[in-house]
Structures are given as C-alpha cells and as structure tokens.
Amino acid sequence: xxxxxxxxxxxxxxxxxxxxxxxxxxxxxxxxxxxxxxxxxxxxxxxxxxxxxxxxxxxxxxxxxxxxxxxxxxxxxxxxxxxxxxxxxxxxxxxxxxxxxxxxxxxxxxxxxxxxxxxxxxxxxxxxxxxxxxxxxxxxxxxxxxxxxxxxxx
Amino acid sequence: xxxxxxxxxxxxxxxxxxxxxxxxxxxxxxxxxxxxxxxxxxxxxxxxxxxxxxxxxxxxxxxxxxxxxxxxxxxxxxxxxxxxxxxxxxxxxxxxxxxxxxxxxxxxxxxxxxxxxxxxxxxxxxxxxxxxxxxxxxxxxxxxxxxxxxxxxxxxxxxxxxxxxxxxxxxxxxxxxxxxxxxxxxxxxxxxxxxxxxxxxxxxxxxxxxxxxxxxxxxxxxxxxxxxxxxxxxxxxxxxxxxxxxxxxxxxxxxxxxxxxxxxxxxxxxxx
Numbered sequence: 001x002x003x004x005x006x007x008x009x010x011x012x013x014x015x016x017x018x019x020x021x022x023x024x025x026x027x028x029x030x031x032x033x034x035x036x037x038x039x040x041x042x043x044x045x046x047x048x049x050x051x052x053x054x055x056x057x058x059x060x061x062x063x064x065x066x067x068x069x070x071x072x073x074x075x076x077x078x079x080x081x082x083x084x085x086x087x088x089x090x091x092x093x094x095x096x097x098x099x100x101x102x103x104x105x106x107x108x109x110x111x112x113x114x115x116x117x118x119x120x121x122x123x124x125x126x127x128x129x130x131x132x133x134x135x136x137x138x139x140x141x142x143x144x145x146x147x148x149x150x151x152x153x154x
Numbered sequence: 155x156x157x158x159x160x161x162x163x164x165x166x167x168x169x170x171x172x173x174x175x176x177x178x179x180x181x182x183x184x185x186x187x188x189x190x191x192x193x194x195x196x197x198x199x200x201x202x203x204x205x206x207x208x209x210x211x212x213x214x215x216x217x218x219x220x221x222x223x224x225x226x227x228x229x230x231x232x233x234x235x236x237x238x239x240x241x242x243x244x245x246x247x248x249x250x251x252x253x254x255x256x257x258x259x260x261x262x263x264x265x266x267x268x269x270x271x272x273x274x275x276x277x278x279x280x281x282x283x284x285x286x287x288x289x290x291x292x293x294x295x296x297x298x299x300x301x302x303x304x305x306x307x308x309x310x311x312x313x314x315x316x317x318x319x320x321x322x323x324x325x326x327x328x329x330x331x332x333x334x335x336x337x338x339x340x341x342x343x344x345x346x347x348x349x350x351x352x353x354x355x356x357x358x359x360x361x362x363x364x365x366x367x368x369x370x371x372x373x374x375x376x377x378x379x380x381x382x383x384x385x386x387x388x389x390x391x392x393x394x395x396x397x398x399x400x401x402x403x404x405x406x407x408x409x410x411x412x413x414x415x416x417x418x419x420x421x422x423x424x425x426x
Binding site: 020035044078079146154 | 297298299300302303304306307308311313314315316342343344345346347348349350352353356357408409410
C-alpha cells in the first residue's frame with residue numbers, strides 16, 4: 001500500500017520547478033539543475049504523481065491541471081486540494097476507519113505502529129509513522145499530540 | 155550602480171515612480187562602520203555603509219563570506235550597535251532593538267521544547283499581548299504560512315522547510331513593517347528552497363498584509379536577482395558598498411530569462 005515518502009515542502013518545490021519549465025521537463029534535467037541525485041528526486045515525483053499533480057511520460061514529468069491548480073491556490077487553500085487528494089489514498093481511508101472504530105476515537109503511537117506494520121511492508125513502521133503523521137497533518141486529516149501520545153481525527 | 159531604464163515599480167501592485175520612492179525612505183543606513191575585537195586585535199567588519207530603503211521594496215544584500223552582511227542586518231534591527239554611523243527609521247534615530255522589525259534566521263532559531271504554536275506566540279508574548287489575543291493572532295499567521303495542522307508539533311517533528319515556516323510565522327506574527335531575513339534558504343535543500351521562495355513571494359504580494367519592506371541577506375546571487383527590487387553588493391571585509399543594482403524585471407519573473415542571467419553574471423563578477 002502506498003504512503004508518501006517525501007516531504008510536503010519537496011512536493012511544492014518540485015511543482016514550482018516544473019512550472020518554471022512551462023509544465024514539462026526531463027526528470028534528469030531537474031536533478032541536474034538543482035544538483036540533486038535523480039534517486040533523491042524519484043520519491044518526490046512518485047508522491048506528486050500518485051496525488052495527481054503530475055504525470056510521467058517517457059522520462060519527462062508533466063504538470064497536470066490539478067498540479068497547476070495547486071500552484072495557483074493560496075497557501076491556505078492548497079490544504080483543501082491536498083486533503084481531497086490524500087483522502088483518495090487507501091492508507092488514509094483505512095487509518096480514518098481505524099481511528100473511527102476506537103471507542104474514544106483516539107489511538108496511541110504504539111497502536112498506530114502496529115496498524116502500519118500490518119498495512120505497510122516496504123518500509124520500517126517507525127518511518128511509515130513519521131510520513132503518515134506528516135502528511136496527515138498537512139492534509140488536516142489527523143492531529144498528533146506527541147506529549148500526550150494521542151492521535152485523533154482533525 | 156544606477157537604475158537606468160528603471161522608471162516604474164510594480165511591487166505588490168503599487169506603482170510609484172523611482173523619484174516618488176526616493177522622496178520617502180522608511181529606513182536610512184548612514185555611514186555605518188563596525189569593528190570586532192579579536193585577541194586584542196581590531197578587525198574591521200563594515201566600513202562607511204550608507205543606503206536608504208523605501209516602502210514596498212524587497213532589498214537584498216549580497217557579498218562574499220565574512221563581508222559583514224549578517225552583521226549589517228543585526229545593526230539595522232538594533233541587535234548590535236554600530237561603532238560609527240546611525241540607523242534612521244521614519245526620520246528618527248533608532249537606539250536599541252527596533253520593534254517594527256523582525257528577523258528570520260538561517261538556523262530557524264526555534265525553541266525545541268515549545269510547540270509550533272508556542273514558538274509562534276513567543277514574539278507576541280514579548281510584546282505583552284494578552285494570552286487570548288496572541289493565541290488568535292498566532293493561529294491566523296500559522297494558517298497563512300501553511301502550518302495549519304502542525305500547531306501541536308514540536309520542532310524535532312518538522313522538516314527543514316516546515317521549521318523555516320515556523321521561523322517566518324514567528325517573525326510575521328508581530329506585524330513587522332520591515333522583515334529581515336538572514337540567509338533564510340541556505341540551510342534548506344534546493345528543492346525545498348525553491349518552493350519556500352515562491353511561498354514567501356506569495357505572502358509578500360499581498361499588499362494589505364505586513365511587512366511593507368523585506369531586507370534579505372544571501373550569498374546566492376540568483377536568488378537575490380529573482381526575488382529583489384534592488385540588490386546591494388558588498389566588498390570583501392571590511393564590507394563597503396561596491397554596487398547597487400535595480401532589478402528591472404516584471405513579476406512573476408522567468409528564472410530562465412536572458413536578462414536575469416545577465417544580471418546574475420554581472421553581480422557575480424562584482425563579488426569575485
């Protein structure tokens with residue numbers, strides 16, 4: 001099951017760079033221009049593609065209309081589009097269902113780690129936890145109070 | 155050194171001629187010099203630096219490492235006193251920290267034991283603003299810089315880009331007239347810096363919001379040309395002004411325009 005494995009700020013940066021290239025450019029050229037390894041860029045491209053903000057076609061990355069809308073939006077309104085996109089991901093659908101089924105609608109970090117260990121197999125649960133919390137916060141889907149060890153719906 | 159061919163400023167949707175701008179400086183840096191004392195030796199850092207800053211202007215100071223550009227920013231804010239010269243703000247000589255300014259730091263300068271919300275509230279607390287009012291103000295700024303959802307997060311839970319958003323929110327919370335930014339993108343990876351620059355321009359383009367003026371220090375010439383209305387170039391230490399260039403490019407700017415490349419080359423050759 002897919003989970004985003006790049007920072008939100010990377011996503012914004014990638015879409016801005018793509019816009020600088022009029023919406024279409026070779027992925028290797030972006031890496032070259034920014035002095036990055038292509039391997040560092042691939043997780044960001046993957047997140048942007050799965051969220052529907054860009055398409056990949058024979059080595060080129062292309063900004064989609066949703067990607068362009070995201071860039072045109074104000075910083076606050078970007079959250080709405082992101083939330084809508086994240087809600088399409090199975091991992092967040094399942095997570096929301098998981099939290100909703102709890103009597104008090106609150107889960108602890110340990111409970112979430114166990115949930116992620118069952119759902120995510122390509123990366124360590126601690127790492128998966130970090131990405132899920134980051135994107136869940138960005139998309140206004142979940143709140144996490146690390147002091148109180150409480151994760152709940154936004 | 156001149157603004158030849160530069161007649162109109164389209165900054166934040168406000169159009170004034172250069173002449174009109176020059177009549178109303180908000181900030182004047184006058185003959186500022188500074189020395190540091192190192193092992194009983196005097197090291198001159200800045201020598202006789204003078205310039206004015208006008209409303210709705212994005213000014214960037216560039217120069218080689220150690221040329222005193224960050225010290226100059228601290229002198230402007232009043233964190234460090236000049237040895238000679240003075241800082242004039244709206245016609246008045248400034249003594250001590252100027253409450254109409256705030257600073258964004260390269261290293262974010264967040265308190266790790268405070269949440270995002272508490273870090274943003276810090277500046278407001280220092281101003282003696284009541285608790286409920288400062289909470290509301292902090293929450294509003296948090297939304298504006300894209301930190302909504304992260305109110306309860308601690309700095310260790312944030313990426314570099316998000317940490318700098320907190321630094322920015324804390325600086326903007328006090329409604330500064332002048333925002334000072336000391337290498338704000340230098341410790342971010344290039345992709346994150348690309349996005350954050352655009353977000354700062356988005357915030358800045360709102361002519362109804364503070365700040366009116368941004369003064370940034372950077373060693374990145376391309377960044378300076380892309381963001382600024384005017385670039386001041388400092389020499390090697392002790393820093394003196396060797397050039398002042400108006401960036402006569404319409405916004406939104408094309409990072410790949412020939413004119414932008416030419417300006418970058420020109421400034422780079424002045425620094426080398």
